[in-house]
Amino acid sequence: MKMKLAVVVVTVTLALPAFAAGNKTYKTNYSVPCSDLWSAVKTALGNPDNYKDVQSDEDKMTAEYNVKHSIHWSVIGAVNQGKNRVSLAPMGTGCEMSVVSMYSGLSHNDQGDFKKRVEEALGKQAPKPAEPTTQAPQK
Numbered sequence: 001m002k003m004k005l006a007v008v009v010v011t012v013t014l015a016l017p018a019f020a021a022g023n024k025t026y027k028t029n030y031s032v033p034c035s036d037l038w039s040a041v042k043t044a045l046g047n048p049d050n051y052k053d054v055q056s057d058e059d060k061m062t063a064e065y066n067v068k069h070s071i072h073w074s075v076i077g078a079v080n081q082g083k084n085r086v087s088l089a090p091m092g093t094g095c096e097m098s099v100v101s102m103y104s105g106l107s108h109n110d111q112g113d114f115k116k117r118v119e120e121a122l123g124k125q126a127p128k129p130a131e132p133t134t135q136a137p138q139k
Helices: 002-021 034-045 075-080 110-122
Strands: 024-030 051-057 064-067 086-089 093-102
Touching: 002 064, 024 110, 034 051, 034 064, 034 086, 034 093, 034 110, 086 110, 093 110
Parallel strands: none
Antiparallel strands: 024 093, 051 064, 064 086, 086 093
């Protein structure tokens, strides 16, 4: 009986840090308006090879999504996989992207991969035309 209890205690002790490793919040500030960043977020999440079960709220600029992983290197990684979340918040003239990533580890870096994909989409957006200015008539 003591041996079984010891195995359970050791198993739980080793598993808890892996579960605690997920569900971290990562924040990144961008110098673009949230509307531009939200467009890039939607483009990144729109790739069915990378994300599934996407649920978004346009008005709040938030989304929940699952990351598609081809394999998990551990049972803990497979069990720990859950919904990730992204939300945008205006910060002055820029925007803050907050990502809650459920899993990052040796085989996956969900938050880092998502951030790269958003930045790639942001870089591909066509620049907005300059705002027209009015000039005073010359004499």
